[in-house]
Amino acid sequence: xxxxxxxxxxxxxxxxxxxxxxxxxxxxxxxxxxxxxxxxxxxxxxxxxxxxxxxxxxxxxxxxxxxxxxxxxxxxxxxxxxxxxxxxxxxxxxxxxxxxxxxxxxxxxxxxxxxxxxxxxxxxxxxxxxxxxxxxxxxxxxxxxxxxxxxxxxxxxxxxxxxxxxxxxxxxxxxxxxxxxxxxxxxxxxxxxxxxxxxxxxxxxxxxxxxxxxxxxxxxxxxxxxxxxxxxxxxxxxxxxxxxxxxxxxxxxxxxxxxxxxxxxxxxxxxxxxxxxxxxxxxxxxxxxxxxxxxxxxxxxxxxxxxxxxxxxxxxxxxxxxxxxxxxxxxxxxxxxxxxxxxxxxxxxxxxxxxxxxxxxxxxxxxxxxxxxxxxxxxxxxxxx
Numbered sequence: 456x457x458x459x460x461x462x463x464x465x466x467x468x469x470x471x472x473x474x475x476x477x478x479x480x481x482x483x484x485x486x487x488x489x490x491x492x493x494x495x496x497x498x499x500x501x502x503x504x505x506x507x508x509x510x511x512x513x514x515x516x517x518x519x520x521x522x523x524x525x526x527x528x529x530x531x532x533x534x535x536x537x538x539x540x541x542x543x544x545x546x547x548x549x550x551x552x553x554x555x556x557x558x559x560x561x562x563x564x565x566x567x568x569x570x571x572x573x574x575x576x577x578x579x580x581x582x583x584x585x586x587x588x589x590x591x592x593x594x595x596x597x598x599x600x601x602x603x604x605x606x607x608x609x610x611x612x613x614x615x616x617x618x619x620x621x622x623x624x625x626x627x628x629x630x631x632x633x634x635x636x637x638x639x640x641x642x643x644x645x646x647x648x649x650x651x652x653x654x655x656x657x658x659x660x661x662x663x664x665x666x667x668x669x670x671x672x673x674x675x676x677x678x679x680x681x682x683x684x685x686x687x688x689x690x691x692x693x694x695x696x697x698x699x700x701x702x703x704x705x706x707x708x709x710x711x712x713x714x715x716x717x718x719x720x721x722x723x724x725x726x727x728x729x730x731x732x733x734x735x736x737x738x739x740x741x742x743x744x745x746x747x748x749x750x751x752x753x754x755x756x757x758x759x760x761x762x763x764x765x766x767x768x769x770x771x772x773x774x775x776x777x778x779x780x781x782x783x784x785x786x787x788x789x790x791x792x793x794x795x796x797x798x799x800x801x802x803x804x805x806x807x808x809x810x811x812x813x814x815x816x817x818x819x820x821x822x823x824x825x826x827x828x829x830x831x832x833x834x835x836x837x838x839x840x
Contacts, residue, residue, distance in 0.1 A: 461494070461535055466831065467600035468812035469589060471523045473512030476813040478523075482594040484602055488538030491607035492593075495532025498555060500598030500829040501624040501803060502819050503529050504655065504727060505751075509585060510816050514751060520586040526812075527598025527829070528584040529628030531555050531620050538607065545610045545780045555614040557627040557783050560584060561606035576635075576777040582606050599812050601831045610780025615791045621803040621828050622790055629656040629826070630786040631778035632748060636723060637664055638782065639773055640746045643721065648672040650710055650719040650738050651691075653726030653749055654682040656802055656826045659689055661723050663797045664789065666690020670721075674713060676706055677726065679822060685801050703730045707737035718743060725749040733758050736765070744771045802826050808835045 465484050468477040488494060506526040508514035534554045543549055544556065561582040562575035569575045587596040593604040605611060614623040643649065649670040651661045654677025665673045666689060675686040678697040686694055693713050700706045711718060718740030724731050727749040739745050765772065790799060806828045807815045815827035
């Protein structure tokens with residue numbers, strides 16, 4: 456059913472060539488929805504590091520794609536059209552006109568990963584936002600647009616009233632990925648030490664979550680200085696600046712120096728840096744746990760590793776890819792419940808209209824913005840005021 460008057464076309468910032476400015480195009484808005492599908496008006500789309508790598512072409516090794524595509528996969532949309540059977544979110548909450556939702560990529564719900572393993576993020580038949588061509592129906596398959604089509608198999612969850620839209624958008628990829636990583640690594644105990652590699656959005660969210668879960672000591676590694684200050688405000692007991700420890704061994708020595716020569720109980724890799732994996736191996740204690748989340752695949756990403764070291768140290772090493780709707784909900788609940796303890800607004804202070812999507816990507820690449828926010832229905836003049 457239709458909730459409000461919707462135009463026939465939607466503006467979208469479209470990637471037509473890697474490294475080139477995004478092109479503003481008018482794309483058709485689907486008038487008919489599949490059963491279970493929704494149409495939403497994008498209220499905010501935060502820029503993810505994956506969007507940046509999609510733009511510059513370095514993400515090509517991790518996922519097949521066919522240009523043109525609409526970047527953006529972490530976003531909040533308000534409901535404007537509801538397909539048959541889509542009147543509730545995944546958790547049974549009714550959906551009405553104007554409700555804000557976050558939503559997932561779409562898994563098939565039929566394959567072995569979906570049904571037997573309960574790991575839908577590994578679904579081989581998954582429909583992805585930002586990787587699906589916008590040259591064919593349903594066209595609006597990315598967050599850098601005025602409207603977006605919610606696939607019929609996409610999980611969806613209502614955003615709590617207490618969570619600001621920009622925060623919720625960041626939760627729908629960066630924080631839900633962190634939540635997934637923490638879920639997979641297992642319980643954190645109050646006597647354990649945690650190292651967070653990276654002070655980007657994932658690393659900062661992870662710092663807050665490790666603090667909230669009661670880790671005895673949280674060491675965050677990264678740069679620049681303003682991000683490390685946020686890490687401290689989010690609960691980091693110690694920070695290691697890349698400026699002060701420019702080489703991998705410097706950072707390993709710094710962490711072990713802080714811990715009296717020992718490694719950490721748990722290390723999380725959220726930096727994406729090529730050398731981070733081997734560094735992390737040097738930071739984790741014997742019998743410790745190591746979660747690798749920030750790495751992307753592709754040529755030139757290989758690093759030398761001695762498998763015997765992993766054997767002798769009896770390490771547990773795991774990886775995490777994306778997140779399912781349960782992690783989205785947990786991420787939003789974490790924000791709701793800790794919004795007075797952690798100022799998540801420090802991660803998303805700058806807003807951009809759709810026409811400035813390329814500038815937002817450029818600023819993120821230059822580390823001038825931690826997480827830019829696109830507001831497709833707002834003009835440049837409105838943003839400046």
